Structures are given as C-alpha cells and as structure tokens.
Amino acid sequence: MATMKDVARDAGVSIYTVSATLSGSANVSADLRERVNRSVERLGYERNSMARGLKQGTSSLIGLIVSDVTNPFFTELVECIQNDARNAGYSVLLGISDHDVEREADLLRLMRSHQAAGTILCPAGGEDDYRDGRLSRGRMRIVVVDNASPALGVDAFALDNRRAADLAVSHLLALGHRRIGVVAGIPHQHVSRERFAGYREALARQDVEPAPELVGHGNFRLEDAFATCRRLLGVSPRPTALFVANNLMLIGVMRTLADEGVSVPRDMSVCSIDDFPWAPAFQPALTVVRQPIAGMASAAFQRLVERLDGDEGDAAEHLFAPELVVRRSCAAFAGG
Amino acid sequence: MATMKDVARDAGVSIYTVSATLSGSANVSADLRERVNRSVERLGYERNSMARGLKQGTSSLIGLIVSDVTNPFFTELVECIQNDARNAGYSVLLGISDHDVEREADLLRLMRSHQAAGTILCPAGGEDDYRDGRLSRGRMRIVVVDNASPALGVDAFALDNRRAADLAVSHLLALGHRRIGVVAGIPHQHVSRERFAGYREALARQDVEPAPELVGHGNFRLEDAFATCRRLLGVSPRPTALFVANNLMLIGVMRTLADEGVSVPRDMSVCSIDDFPWAPAFQPALTVVRQPIAGMASAAFQRLVERLDGDEGDAAEHLFAPELVVRRSCAAFAGG
DNA sequence: GTGAAAGCGCTAACAG
DNA sequence: CTGTTAGCGCTTTCAC
Numbered sequence: 135m136a137t138m139k140d141v142a143r144d145a146g147v148s149i150y151t152v153s154a155t156l157s158g159s160a161n162v163s164a165d166l167r168e169r170v171n172r173s174v175e176r177l178g179y180e181r182n183s184m185a186r187g188l189k190q191g192t193s194s195l196i197g198l199i200v201s202d203v204t205n206p207f208f209t210e211l212v213e214c215i216q217n218d219a220r221n222a223g224y225s226v227l228l229g230i231s232d233h234d235v236e237r238e239a240d241l242l243r244l245m246r247s248h249q250a251a252g253t254i255l256c257p258a259g260g261e262d263d264y265r266d267g268r269l270s271r272g273r274m275r276i277v278v279v280d281n282a283s284p285a286l287g288v289d290a291f292a293l294d295n296r297r298a299a300d301l302a303v304s305h306l307l308a309l310g311h312r313r314i315g316v317v318a319g320i321p322h323q324h325v326s327r328e329r330f331a332g333y334r335e336a337l338a339r340q341d342v343e344p345a346p347e348l349v350g351h352g353n354f355r356l357e358d359a360f361a362t363c364r365r366l367l368g369v370s371p372r373p374t375a376l377f378v379a380n381n382l383m384l385i386g387v388m389r390t391l392a393d394e395g396v397s398v399p400r401d402m403s404v405c406s407i408d409d410f411p412w413a414p415a416f417q418p419a420l421t422v423v424r425q426p427i428a429g430m431a432s433a434a435f436q437r438l439v440e441r442l443d444g445d446e447g448d449a450a451e452h453l454f455a456p457e458l459v460v461r462r463s464c465a466a467f468a469g470g
Numbered sequence: 471m472a473t474m475k476d477v478a479r480d481a482g483v484s485i486y487t488v489s490a491t492l493s494g495s496a497n498v499s500a501d502l503r504e505r506v507n508r509s510v511e512r513l514g515y516e517r518n519s520m521a522r523g524l525k526q527g528t529s530s531l532i533g534l535i536v537s538d539v540t541n542p543f544f545t546e547l548v549e550c551i552q553n554d555a556r557n558a559g560y561s562v563l564l565g566i567s568d569h570d571v572e573r574e575a576d577l578l579r580l581m582r583s584h585q586a587a588g589t590i591l592c593p594a595g596g597e598d599d600y601r602d603g604r605l606s607r608g609r610m611r612i613v614v615v616d617n618a619s620p621a622l623g624v625d626a627f628a629l630d631n632r633r634a635a636d637l638a639v640s641h642l643l644a645l646g647h648r649r650i651g652v653v654a655g656i657p658h659q660h661v662s663r664e665r666f667a668g669y670r671e672a673l674a675r676q677d678v679e680p681a682p683e684l685v686g687h688g689n690f691r692l693e694d695a696f697a698t699c700r701r702l703l704g705v706s707p708r709p710t711a712l713f714v715a716n717n718l719m720l721i722g723v724m725r726t727l728a729d730e731g732v733s734v735p736r737d738m739s740v741c742s743i744d745d746f747p748w749a750p751a752f753q754p755a756l757t758v759v760r761q762p763i764a765g766m767a768s769a770a771f772q773r774l775v776e777r778l779d780g781d782e783g784d785a786a787e788h789l790f791a792p793e794l795v796v797r798r799s800c801a802a803f804a805g806g
Numbered sequence: 807g808t809g810a811a812a813g814c815g816c817t818a819a820c821a822g
Numbered sequence: 823c824t825g826t827t828a829g830c831g832c833t834t835t836c837a838c
C-alpha cells in the first residue's frame with residue numbers, strides 16, 4: 135500500500151505538500167497541487183485513517199449502538215444516522231447490545247478504544263444502570279436516542295412516549311372500547327414506563343377503571359408477545375381492544391391473534407406504537423402511532439456534531455411529537 | 471485519556487510489561503500481571519486501537535457493505551455478521567451503498583483507508599462494474615454475498631437463486647396456475663438474472679409458453695413494485711398468480727393488491743423469494759422461498775477469516791439451498 | 807510557498 | 823522475565 139512518502143517522491147515534492155494538498159490547505163500552489171493529485175491517482179494512494187487518527191487524537195468514526203437491528207425502528211434509525219454521518223464525513227461503527235447492558239458497556243469501551251469522535255446510544259437499560267457515569271467518561275461525547283431519560287445527564291432525543299400512548303389509547307376509547315388490554319414493555323426501562331403512564335392517563339381521563347389483569351409485559355421482542363397476548367385473550371371478560379407498546383410485540387400479537395382465530399378488527403381492535411413499512415400492507419392495515427425517526431436521528435446527530443465542535447452547554451431532553459396513523463385495525467366497540 | 475505509559479508508571483513497571491500483559495503474553499509474572507491489571511482498572515485505561523492498528527498495519531475492523539439496511543434480508547445479514555464478528559474479536563464498520571456502485575466504490579475506499587482487515591460486500595452492480603479489479607486492490611480481503619457472481623474473482627456466497635425461483639414457480643404450477651406474472655429485479659444484476667432464469671426454467675419444464683407481457687421489473691425496492699404490479703393486473707387475460715423476486719417488492723405487490731381489491735389467494739396467488747419475520751403474521755400468511763441467511767453469513771465470515779489467516783487458495787462460489795415455506799398465499803387454480 | 811523533524815500510542819525486536 | 827528503543831504513517835510547528 136502506497137504511503138504519503140511514496141506519493142511525495144513520485145510527485146517530486148515534500149511530504150508536507152502532499153499532506154497539505156490532501157487536507158485542502160490553501161498553502162499549496164496550483165501547480166504542485168496538480169502534481170500531487172496526479173501521483174495520488176497513479177499510485178492509488180489512500181490516506182491511512184489510523185495514522186491520521188493517532189496523530190489527531192480522534193477519528194472520523196461515530197459509534198452507533200442499538201439494542202436490536204432487526205427491529206424496524208432501529209433499522210430505520212441506523213439508515214438515517216448512517217446517512218447523516220456520511221454527509222458529514224463520518225463513518226459508522228455499529229454495535230448491537232442485544233438488550234444487554236453489559237454488552238452495551240463493552241461496546242461503549244470499544245467505541246472509546248477506536249477513538250470514536252462520538253457515539254449515539256440507544257440505551258438498553260434503565261436509569262440506574264448509568265449511575266456510574268459510564269456515559270461521561272473520557273473525551274468521547276455521547277447522545278442518547280429512544281429509551282432516553284433526562285436523568286442520564288446527556289443530550290437525549292426521544293418520542294414523547296407518554297403522549298404517544300395516550301394518543302393510541304384515546305383513539306381506542308373514542309371508538310367506545312372500555313376493556314383495553316395492554317402489552318407493555320419491561321417496567322425497568324424509561325420508555326416502557328412512559329408508555330404505560332400514557333395508557334393510564336388516557337384511561338383516567340375517561341374515568342375508566344384500570345384493570346390489573348389486562349396488563350401484560352414483554353421485552354419489546356416478538357416472542358415476548360406470544361404468551362402475553364395469549365394470556366390476555368384468556369381473561370374474562372375478554373378485552374375488546376389491545377394497545378401494544380411497540381412494533382415487534384405487535385407482530386407477535388397479530389400472529390397470536392391469527393393463530394387463535396381472533397379476527398381484527400371485528401373481534402379485537404389493535405393499536406400500537408411504531409409505524410413500519412409493512413403496516414399498511416397488512417390485512418387489515420394497521421393503525422399505529424408513528425415516531426418521526428428521521429427527525430430524531432438528524433437532531434441527535436446534529437447535536438453530537440455541535441458537541442464535537444466544542445459546545446459545552448447543559449445537556450437537554452428533546453421530545454418529539456407522535457402522530458396517530460389511522461388505518462383499519464381498530465373498529466368501533468360493538469356493544470355487549 | 472490514560473495511555474500505556476501512565477499505566478506503566480502507575481504500576482511501577484515498564485511499558486513493555488503493560489503491553490505484554492494486555493496482549494496475554496505468557497512472559498509476564500503473575501505478580502506484575504496483577505499489578506498491571508489493577509492499574510488499568512484504576513485509571514480506566516483503554517487501549518488505543520488507532521495506535522495499535524497503525525503499528526500492526528491492520529485493524530480489528532471488518533467492513534460490511536449492504537445496499538439497503540431496511541431490506542429485512544440485509545438487516546438479518548447485518549445482525550448475523552455483526553454477531554460472528556463480535557465473537558471473533560472484530561468490529562463492524564457499516565456501509566450502505568443504496569444500490570449505487572459509485573457510492574459502493576467510495577465505501578470500499580473508505581474501508582481500505584480505515585485499514586479494515588477485510589470486507590464483506592453485497593455488490594450493488596453487475597459483473598461489468600467490477601472488471602477494473604476494484605475488489606482485489608490493496609491488501610484488504612473481500613468476500614461477496616448475495617448478488618455474487620463467480621466472475622467477480624473473489625469468494626462468493628449466495629443462495630442458489632435459480633433453484634429458488636424454480637421452487638417458487640414450480641409450486642405455483644403444481645397448483646394449476648399457467649398464467650404466472652413475474653416481478654423480477656433489474657436484469658443488470660446477476661441475482662436478478664438467475665432468479666428470472668429459474669422462472670423460465672420452471673415454466674419450460676411444464677411446457678408453459680413464456681408470455682413477455684407477464685414480465686415486469688423493479689430494483690428490488692418497495693416503490694418499484696407498485697407500478698409493475700398495477701400493470702400486470704391490467705394485462706388480459708389477467709395472470710392468476712404472481713412470482714415476486716424479493717421481499718420488498720412483495721410488500722409493494724401486497725399493498726397494490728389490497729388497494730385494488732384483489733383478494734389473496736382467492737383472486738391471485740402470490741409467492742416470493744425471501745422470508746421475513748412478518749411473513750407469517752400477514753393475512754394471509756405468505757408463502758415464500760427462504761434463504762439460509764445465518765448459514766451464508768457464517769460461511770462468508772469464516773472464509774474471510776481464513777483469508778486473513780493467509781489462505782491463498784482459489785476463490786470459489788458457494789451456493790446455498792433454498793427452502794420453500796408453504797403458508798397461505800397460494801391457492802389452487804380455480805379453473806376458467 | 808516549501809521542507810525537515812518531532813511525536814501521537816503502541817508493538818516487537820533486541821539486549822540484558 | 824523485564825526494559826529500551828525504533829518506527830508504523832501522518833500532521834504540524836518551526837525554519838528557510
């Protein structure tokens with residue numbers, strides 16, 4: 135592999151001239167610049183990011199840690215961040231925590247060891263897991279997205295989860311449903327608690343008594359929803375509507391409902407948080423609350439860049455507005 | 471950020487001892503090792519991968535370039551590779567080519583500049599795009615997955631696409647369908663040509679005359695399938711079954727069918743290549759041909775590691791067996 | 807406008 | 823078994 139020295143020799147200039155040319159410094163004559171570029175071309179020279187990074191004390195790498203890429207929410211987030219990063223001249227080092235805080239801590243260390251300029255983290259844990267200050271160690275800047283509590287002490291970007299759940303459940307209530315089951319996330323996580331709180335608030339506003347037997351939990355994964363949904367189907371009187379806290383569990387619920395011969399929306403109305411490309415193609419098309427993923431991603435990335443540029447202002451929480459997308463999976467309560 | 475020197479001073483040993491301890495060399499007494507580890511702990515020391523990589527001439531980074539993360543096939547591939555890489559001590563630098571060969575070439579350069587040990591590439595182009603030897607330049611090893619032609623001259627891992635299409639179409643034929651429309655990929659790509667060839671072969675085996683008006687194309691993306699599907703719906707006599715070349719276009723097809731009030735499988739049988747988590751949850755559950763993604767990913771990664779370990783054997787093509795997953799989107803031809 | 811040289815943090819060859 | 827040291831490729835200060 136050609137080095138800068140090779141290019142300098144080939145172009146008959148000093149190594150400084152090559153470096154300055156490549157960095158776009160103005161202190162190089164057009165003539166030399168031309169010669170350097172030609173040599174770069176001829177030798178197929180590629181600047182060594184490790185050497186550069188070592189010297190600069192930082193790299194053009196951005197860490198991105200999600201808990202599960204196969205979740206369409208994170209998939210789209212990865213896509214968006216990747217795009218923003220590319221446009222800003224950064225590359226993305228991807229980490230998957232698999233919902234495990236320990237693994238996540240490893241990944242954070244990894245990002246640091248690679249001298250990532252910053253990291254965008256979708257936290258796998260609850261507030262308590264970050265009390266040790268693992269998010270502010272070293273020089274690497276971190277912003278959190280999604281399961282982001284202000285208690286983390288770093289810039290946080292998330293859906294207004296409480297309002298999102300409220301929106302979904304209020305929609306169900308407006309359709310006349312009163313026995314509304316919920317497939318919530320694990321209470322340990324901030325995002326789950328917020329969504330559950332939104333569910334409670336919506337019920338309270340309509341003076342609907344919350345029924346503990348209608349509450350189920352899952353870890354935001356597909357399989358988690360099977361058992362929970364099945365149990366909810368067994369309670370008597372059976373709920374007439376289900377609020378599901380995320381997309382993966384929604385799939386689990388829809389599969390279970392199909393298996394059990396429960397027709398949606400005739401026998402059961404279903405509404406969830408998270409839109410995804412397949413939602414409109416379902417039979418029936420799924421009514422969901424959408425998150426503005428691209429907007430959240432851009433805001434988070436933007437903030438990270440500001441931090442890298444030296445902004446030392448206080449960390450802030452940014453909440454994004456949910457949007458109810460009414461399709462066909464919720465019907466009016468049939469009475470009874 | 472603490473350096474090795476700091477750790478050495480703190481532990482009262484030489485810098486070599488620290489390096490050797492961290493690298494797991496046997497040449498360090500248990501006593502010193504212990505002291506070093508304690509200092510590492512105390513200082514929160516993290517080895518600088520850039521310095522290490524610079525010295526070693528390579529990094530623990532693996533490039534992974536896909537054309538579209540939001541395609542569930544690639545999403546799962548990313549998940550699998552990520553996992554394998556992690557277990558082998560590598561980190562994944564993710565690149566998204568967005569189906570653009572130029573961008574892909576940029577990404578390849580990027581991977582090289584970051585001294586990636588190797589790169590797993592899902593090619594966005596056809597064979598012609600790689601004639602310039604861009605896959606074998608420099609020291610970085612490359613293996614290709616998915617749209618992988620042996621003509622690329624590197625280790626290739628792909629579904630037996632011809633057989634996969636054949637499997638799907640033969641299933642439709644066995645159900646009595648004779649007018650089978652196809653939503654194929656762009657002919658430019660190896661994978662599209664193979665799948666289309668499989669479609670033709672299946673028809674030929676049953677002496678079904680291929681009908682050019684029943685052939686549509688798309689770039690494996692959702693939107694591409696809308697117009698194509700709509701056009702196919704307009705041909706007369708209308709096809710009674712559709713073979714769709716990938717998952718994203720399948721979604722597009724299902725949405726179009728729903729919009730047009732075409733009932734599946736009553737009015738139209740649909741079968742495609744690529745399984746995905748939502749396929750069984752659809753109404754009707756989708757009949758598809760599944761790719762062994764995890765197997766392909768592991769084989770490709772494994773091979774890459776062998777290459778990194780110095781294997782200089784000839785590049786080979788590895789084809790993986792497709793599996794027909796019969797669900798409910800294909801029904802017997804109703805006659806007429 | 808250009809070149810020489812120091813040094814980023816680490817590894818490994820060599821010397822003790 | 824441990825320490826010293828050269829140098830990976832690059833950026834940048836300082837001298838010309």
